Amino acid sequence: MLDQLRGRNxxxxxxxxxLLCGLVLGMFGAIAIVTFIATASAVNWATATFFIVTFALxxxxxxxxxxxxxxxxxxxxxxx
Numbered sequence: 650m651l652d653q654l655r656g657r658n659x660x661x662x663x664x665x666x667x668l669l670c671g672l673v674l675g676m677f678g679a680i681a682i683v684t685f686i687a688t689a690s691a692v693n694w695a696t697a698t699f700f701i702v703t704f705a706l707x708x709x710x711x712x713x714x715x716x717x718x719x720x721x722x723x724x725x726x727x728x729x
Contacts, residue, residue: 659714659717662714663712666710667708667709671703672703675698682698
């Protein structure tokens with residue numbers, strides 16, 4: 650299976666997994682904020698938490714996937 654991935658950039662796979670985790674964890678965080686904070690600004694804080702967690706984990710997954718690709722198969726981009 651790893652031979653099929655050889656030469657491909659895994660940053661896009663990492664970004665997808667990071668966004669998936671970010672959406673799930675961001676949703677749980679937003680629900681927790683709305684549930685436990687009973688103020689008028691709870692929705693604003695929940696929305697901010699959701700977007701920050703989603704974008705942060707997506708960016709982290711993209712960066713880690715790209716770093717793993719370079720480490721695993723080297724940085725040589727020559728085409729034969």
